[in-house]
Amino acid sequence: MAQVPSSLVLRRPDDWHVHLRDGAMLQAVLPATARTFARAIVMPNLRPPITTVDAALAYRSRILSALPQGQPFEPLMTAYLTDDLDPNELERGFREGVFTAAKLYPANATTNSAAGVSDLARIAAVLERMESIDMPLLIHGEVTDPEVDIFDREAAFIDQHLIPLRRRHPGLRIVLEHITTEQAAVYIRDEHLAGDRRLAATITPHHLHLNRNAMFMGGLRSDFYCLPVVKRECHRQALIAAATSGLPCFFLGTDSAPHPRSGKESACGCAGIFNALHAIESYACVFEQAGALDRLEGFASEHGPRFYGLPLNDDTITLVRKEQSVPSRLDPVETDVSAEDSLEENEWPALFHAGETLPWCVA
Secondary structure (H helix, E strand, C coil): CCCCCCEEEEECCCEEEECCCCHHHHHHHHHHHHCCCCEEEECCCCCCCCCCHHHHHHHHHHHHHHCCCCCCCEEEEEEECCCCCCHHHHHHHHHCCCEEEEEECECCCCCCCCCCECCHHHHHHHHHHHHHHCCCEEECCCCCCCCCCHHHHHHHHHHHHHHHHHHHCCCCCEEECCCCCHHHHHHHHHHHHCCCCCEEEEECHHHHHCCHHHHHCCCCCHHHCCCCCCCCHHHHHHHHHHHCCCCCCEEECCCECCCCHHHHCCCCCCCCECCHHHHHHHHHHHHHHCCCHHHHHHHHHHHHHHHHCCCCCCCEEEEECCCEECCCECCCCCCCCCHHHCCCHHHCCECCCCCCEECCEEC
């Protein structure tokens, strides 16, 4: 067995799927992402959702204003697709460099998705326009049919919607986000190996670490509830194989999704796991266990920019093999948030890996 290095220098990574929220929550969680990642694809599912160029510009301004002083970070904005979104507005935002991509939420599939797309036929003109201008489509890939078991909704989406969509729009650049199943990993791998370079997937740290037992270990664990939900162990192993494969169709997307404690600890708990603060260390654990630390940089720092046609980052981060204990929640002092902008103390989101010891830390 190869000796594990005491440190690892990586080209600075990017996060190709993150929820930064808004207001006090944005102020609280943004430093955790900007600490490690140079750029991030920012999800548009606010209330109201980001559906216009002006709304995206205003949100980007709020993000940049919330950054700790002197912290470099580039938010990459996305448009929230609705049944009646104007293709001209979408194209204008893309050509002006405001929208990097557009996000497809099936209506009512996840947090703040009620305004999402009710039927792909309703956005045919939008998809045709995106295909013609080579604008990436980011997909939350789950069906919402209540007759379909929640653990089967991703696989059903691939069969019922994604495959037919790609037949209708073969030139469309697509990212199937936060994949959770063996079916998704195998489909994307096989398409890539067959020569298709217009389909990719992001993989989260929590789907690499957790199987569905985690939600019920010693009781109902709302902090491990996310959408798509974590699946069986065989699916987790398939995701690990995909992430560590070195194939450029798989890359980092944390889907870090913070909620206040009252949102997670309620009769109808919110879906989402806040993992941004220790995300790269979390991925490093998985890659080390798989004997694939030499492939972490590709997954974290190279595959995503190349898929999006963006330059690689020039600077680096260093991971040091040094144990760190993960606290139960964010420390307001570490986030550089002023008292007037801060969440109430009992509303700070819990951290992924809370109470655990990670063997890596960012120098």
